[in-house]
Each structure stands twice: as structure tokens, then as C-alpha cells.
Amino acid sequence: MPEIGLKDVENTAKLAKLEFTGAEKEKFAGQFSKIVKFVEKISELNTDDIPPTTHAVEKRNVIREDSVGESMPIDVFEKTAPKALDRSIVVPRVIEH
Amino acid sequence: MEYEAVIGLEVHVQLNTATKIFCSCSTEFGAAPNSHVCEICMGQPGVLPVLNREALDKAVKAGLSLNCGISDYSKFDRKNYFYPDLPKGYQISQFDYPICGKGYLDIDLSDGSTKRVGITRAHLEEDAGKLVHTEGAGYSLVDLNRAGVPLLEIVSEPDMRSSEEAFHYLKSLRNIMKYIGVSDVNLEEGSLRCDANISIRPKGDDKLGTKVEVKNMNSFNGVRKAIDHEIERQIFAAENGERIVQETRLYDAAANKTHPMRSKEEANDYRYFPEPDLPPVCVTPEEIDNIRKTLPELPREKMRRFEKDYNITRQDAITLTDDFDLAAYFEECLKGYKGEPKKAANWIQAEVMAVLNELSMGITEYAAKMMPATQIAELLNFVEDGTITGKMAKDVYAAMVDTKKTAKQVIDEKGLKQVSDSGELEKVVDKVINDNPGEVEKYRSGKKNVIGFFVGQIMKETRGQANPKMVNDILTKKLDQA
Ligand SMILES: [Zn+2]
Numbered sequence: 271m272p273e274i275g276l277k278d279v280e281n282t283a284k285l286a287k288l289e290f291t292g293a294e295k296e297k298f299a300g301q302f303s304k305i306v307k308f309v310e311k312i313s314e315l316n317t318d319d320i321p322p323t324t325h326a327v328e329k330r331n332v333i334r335e336d337s338v339g340e341s342m343p344i345d346v347f348e349k350t351a352p353k354a355l356d357r358s359i360v361v362p363r364v365i366e367h
Numbered sequence: 368m369e370y371e372a373v374i375g376l377e378v379h380v381q382l383n384t385a386t387k388i389f390c391s392c393s394t395e396f397g398a399a400p401n402s403h404v405c406e407i408c409m410g411q412p413g414v415l416p417v418l419n420r421e422a423l424d425k426a427v428k429a430g431l432s433l434n435c436g437i438s439d440y441s442k443f444d445r446k447n448y449f450y451p452d453l454p455k456g457y458q459i460s461q462f463d464y465p466i467c468g469k470g471y472l473d474i475d476l477s478d479g480s481t482k483r484v485g486i487t488r489a490h491l492e493e494d495a496g497k498l499v500h501t502e503g504a505g506y507s508l509v510d511l512n513r514a515g516v517p518l519l520e521i522v523s524e525p526d527m528r529s530s531e532e533a534f535h536y537l538k539s540l541r542n543i544m545k546y547i548g549v550s551d552v553n554l555e556e557g558s559l560r561c562d563a564n565i566s567i568r569p570k571g572d573d574k575l576g577t578k579v580e581v582k583n584m585n586s587f588n589g590v591r592k593a594i595d596h597e598i599e600r601q602i603f604a605a606e607n608g609e610r611i612v613q614e615t616r617l618y619d620a621a622a623n624k625t626h627p628m629r630s631k632e633e634a635n636d637y638r639y640f641p642e643p644d645l646p647p648v649c650v651t652p653e654e655i656d657n658i659r660k661t662l663p664e665l666p667r668e669k670m671r672r673f674e675k676d677y678n679i680t681r682q683d684a685i686t687l688t689d690d691f692d693l694a695a696y697f698e699e700c701l702k703g704y705k706g707e708p709k710k711a712a713n714w715i716q717a718e719v720m721a722v723l724n725e726l727s728m729g730i731t732e733y734a735a736k737m738m739p740a741t742q743i744a745e746l747l748n749f750v751e752d753g754t755i756t757g758k759m760a761k762d763v764y765a766a767m768v769d770t771k772k773t774a775k776q777v778i779d780e781k782g783l784k785q786v787s788d789s790g791e792l793e794k795v796v797d798k799v800i801n802d803n804p805g806e807v808e809k810y811r812s813g814k815k816n817v818i819g820f821f822v823g824q825i826m827k828e829t830r831g832q833a834n835p836k837m838v839n840d841i842l843t844k845k846l847d848q849a
Contacts, residue, residue: 281636285636285638287449324440324463324464324641324647325442325641325643325647326641326643327643327646327647328646330646330647330648330649331648331649332417332418332645332646333417333418333419333420333423333648334391334417335420335421336385336386336420336421336422337385337386337391338385338386338391338392338393339386339390339391339392339405340391340405341392341403341404341405342405342409344401350409350411355506356508357399357400357401357510358400358401358499358509358510359508359509359511360507360508360509361451361506361508361509362506362507363500363504363505363506363507364451364498364500
């Protein structure tokens with residue numbers, strides 16, 4: 271695994287819709303590289319006989335029946351958003367496509 | 368150069384469960400904004416989504432109907448992206464362990480041939496909310512009623528080569544989902560959504576060209592037109608030396624054009640990772656078998672059976688089985704009808720469908736409120752046993768539709784009876800022959816087609832109630848003897 275560079279940090283920040291200063295990016299690039307190297311230690315182990323882990327939880331088949339329950343009262347719902355109007359959450363205008 | 372199109376479809380089917388996929392909010396369509404919303408489908412911190420059994424069972428049922436392998440280990444993943452209609456900032460979907468694996472669908476094309484289209488996979492996921500834009504306003508409104516509604520995304524192999532094949536694949540898929548009762552599959556209402564991956568390549572090449580994804584095709588005709596248009600656009604670009612870029616394009620039905628949706632540098636990176644809140648799902652062979660037992664006869668099997676058992680044309684069989692309820696109506700009619708099934712098939716396709724179109728009514732409502740299939744059987748039996756002619760039956764049917772009376776009531780009230788009494792018919796024939804010596808002369812001098820004139824006169828005399836076959840026989844006999 272190569273070093274994590276500024277470009278990787280910038281791309282990740284863009285996907286997460288976050289903005290950072292140049293100094294912050296430098297700092298994160300260093301920290302990310304350390305994390306990746308730490309994870310790479312695993313490849314030192316022989317995992318030939320170990321099935322891949324696809325999920326961290328041991329439980330299986332947690333399922334509920336299809337019966338309708340209470341939803342949230344609209345006045346409570348409206349309080350959860352910074353701004354509500356006509357039973358809806360107000361967001362800056364989305365220009366589609 | 369001759370080009371070949373390569374088409375694969377991604378179809379989203381909304382599963383018709385009572386509640387959402389991971390919470391107990393109702394999935395009712397058309398409710399007031401945000402009436403079916405809770406902490407879970409809003410994506411509040413610290414909540415625990417739990418899978419809906421019905422959504423799982425319906426996904427398995429859909430998979431079985433498409434000949435898919437059902438996975439004995441399936442899990443959910445988070446697909447990360449930002450959009451205001453996605454409250455959590457990720458969509459719960461299935462990435463590397465979908466519930467349904469490889470399958471196929473056989474489709475019947477207009478030229479009578481059959482084509483097998485491969486299914487790559489089908490996976491469960493949640494729907495997003497809806498954005499409402501007000502003209503001129505500086506804001507948009509978010510309605511989360513639809514957020515968390517269960518979807519099954521069915522991905523096909525790039526096996527289709529024309530818009531016609533894609534159209535038939537989609538139609539066939541819709542019919543199957545309708546037959547097995549897992550979805551309302553309405554393109555216009557959005558319970559069936561279709562995206563197409565389209566590329567072109569020189570005919571005979573094995574290598575796939577650069578694919579373009581086309582979205583926003585919200586009618587069956589739209590799918591056909593959008594694909595045709597996109598194929599033409601790509602061929603035009605290729606012939607003019609332009610490079611086709613991998614992108615997503617939106618179909619604009621009004622203009623019959625596609626235009627790019629996102630700029631290409633904004634390449635998606637969904638950073639899928641396992642959904643820690645939902646444990647994996649393991650469906651047992653017994654469970655799969657139990658669901659398999661609930662599968663009804665599928666549209667194509669029914670079509671083949673109709674064709675063979677009722678001796679009707681393939682096209683008739685396709686039309687009648689296109690709608691589950693129409694097929695049931697036809698078979699209900701056959702239970703009481705004593706004639707050839709073909710005649711009932713013709714009657715339903717011509718007369719009944721005309722009334723359905725005129726009243727904009729579905730067959731179920733028609734059967735319940737206007738005319739049960741047994742009444743069509745009764746009407747056709749009166750033609751079969753010679754009580755009325757086929758032509759009279761049309762008038763009787765019109766009266767039945769208008770008055771909701773039975774065929775027998777209409778026939779009795781109007782005094783409609785086919786005249787099949789040979790003595791009575793002979794009298795009429797004699798009269799018409801005696802009244803028209805000139806025409807008789809013509810007939811006997813070789814102008815055999817004046818027979819039509821005589822039949823017309825006889826029908827006039829009997830107010831259309833004469834048995835046409837008997838009239839013909841008696842008339843020919845009398846005209847030929849002399
Ligand atoms: Zn909910």
C-alpha cells in the first residue's frame with residue numbers, strides 16, 4: 271500500500287463534503303498513512319485457513335413481522351429539522367440535473 | 368460500418384409490503400407529507416433498523432420466478448452519497464452478498480422467436496425520500512414518506528440487442544412481478560423504475576463499448592424511444608470520430624432526447640461497507656421450498672398452455688395472458704361456454720376489450736360491476752346453439768352493457784330469435800325470388816355474385832334474424848333449380 275497523499279485526502283474530503291486548510295490536509299495525510307500501515311500488519315499473518323469476515327456481528331436473521339406501528343407525530347417531526355414548512359423539511363433549492 | 372447495440376437493464380421493483388423495509392412505518396401511497404416517518408427511516412442517531420420478513424420473502428419469491436439462485440448468506444451494506452432526499456447520508460443496500468444470484472428470463476419477441484436474457488443478480492435496498500420544488504421558490508421541500516420503502520433491484524446481463532428486446536424484457540418482468548403478487552409494478556406511479564446501460568460496437572465484435580446509463584424513462588414507450596435515441600446518438604458520435612464518454616444521461620420524453628446528468632469528474636465512489644446494525648440473513652432450503660410452493664403459474668407457462676390447450680394463436684395467447692385478471696376472466700368464461708375456445712378468445716379481445724377501453728375500466732372492475740364472465744359464456748352459447756346469429760349477438764351485448772340485463776332477458780324482451788324454421792325461411796326466399804325476376808335472370812346467366820343481393824333482401828324481410836347458413840342453402844338450391 272502506497273503512502274496516502276494530499277490528493278487522496280482531498281478526494282475523500284470532497285466525497286464527504288468537507289473542507290480543510292492546507293495544514294490540516296498535511297496532518298491527515300500523515301495520520302491516514304499511519305492507519306493504513308497499521309492495518310497492513312494483518313497481511314503478515316498467515317490467513318490461508320481462515321474464512322474471510324464479511325460482517326462483524328455474530329447474530330443472524332434478526333427479522334420482524336410486517337405490521338404497521340406508530341409513526342412520528344408531525345409536530346415532533348417538524349421540531350427535528352432546523353426549518354419546516356407544509357409538513358416538510360426545508361432545504362436550499364436543489365437544482366436537479 | 369454496421370453497429371450493434373448492447374443493452375442491459377437495471378429495474379427497481381417496489382415490493383408491496385405494508386411497512387417499510389427496516390421500520391414499522393406504513394408504505395401507503397399518496398399520504399400527506401411526512402405522515403409515515405419515524406426515527407429509523409429519518410436516520411436519527413442510535414436507532415436500530417430491523418429487516419421486514421415480508422420484504423425478504425417477496426424478494427426470494429421474485430428471485431425464484433426469475434430462475435435465480437437464492438443465497439444462503441446475504442448481507443446489507445451502506446452505500447454512501449449525499450443528497451437531500453437521503454436522510455442518513457447513505458442508502459442501505461446489498462453490495463457483495465445479494466439475496467438473489469444468477470438467473471434468467473425467457474422473452475417472446477414479435478417475430479415469434481424466443482430470447483433468453485440473463486439476470487446478473489437481484490438485491491434488496493431502501494428507497495429514498497422525495498424532493499418537492501415550488502416554482503420560483505429559493506428552497507426545496509423534503510418528504511420522507513417514501514424513504515425506507517423496500518425495493519428489489521433486478522440487474523440484467525447486457526444480453527439485449529435492440530429497444531424491442533428491452534421493451535419485451537421489461538414487460539415480461541412486470542407481468543411476472545404482477546402475477547406473483549410482489550409489486551404493483553406501475554411505471555407511471557414509480558413502483559417500477561427502469562434504467563438502461565447502453566453501448567454500441569461494430570457488429571461481430573466481442574469487446575464491449577463504453578457504456579452510457581440512461582435514466583428517467585417512465586413509460587413503456589419512453590423506454591423504447593429513449594433506447595432508440597441513445598443508440599442513434601452513439602452511432603452518430605462514433606461515425607463522426609467523437610469519443611463516447613462513460614456517463615449518466617437523463618431522458619427527456621417531451622423532446623425525445625437524452626442529456627448528460629452529472630459532469631464526469633464527479634465520478635461516484637460509494638465507499639460501500641457492511642451495515643453494522645443489520646446482521647446477515649441466512650435463508651434455509653426449507654424456507655426457499657416453502658416460498659417456491661406459493662409461486663403461481665407464470666405468464667409464459669400460462670401463455671403456452673393457452674396456445675396448446677385452447678388452440679388459439681400465440682398472439683391471442685399473449686394478449687390474454689398479458690394481464691393475470693384478463694386470463695382468469697377468459698378461463699372463467701370457458702367453464703360455461705360450449706363452443707370452441709377460439710371464439711370466446713376473439714369475443715373477449717374484440718368486444719369486451721372495446722368496452723373496457725371505452726369505459727376506461729379494468730377487467731376486474733368490469734367483471735365485478737358490469738358483467739361476470741359467465742354472462743359472456745351464456746351469450747356465446749346462444750350463438751352456438753343457433754338461437755341468435757353472431758351479428759345479433761353484438762346488438763344483444765350492447766344492450767347487456769347498457770342495461771346490465773342478461774343475454775336471455777335481452778333476447779326475450781326484444782323478441783330476438785334466429786329464424787331457423789326451414790318452412791318459414793322457404794316462404795321468405797320464394798317471395799324475394801318472385802319479387803325480383805330481373806336479378807334471378809342475372810344469376811342464371813352466370814352472375815353468381817347477385818346472391819349477395821338476395822341474402823340482403825331476405826335479411827331485410829326477417830329483420831336480420833334469419834339463420835344465414837340456412838338462407839344460403841335454401842337460396843342456392845332454389846336459384847340453381849329451374
Ligand atoms: Zn419509519
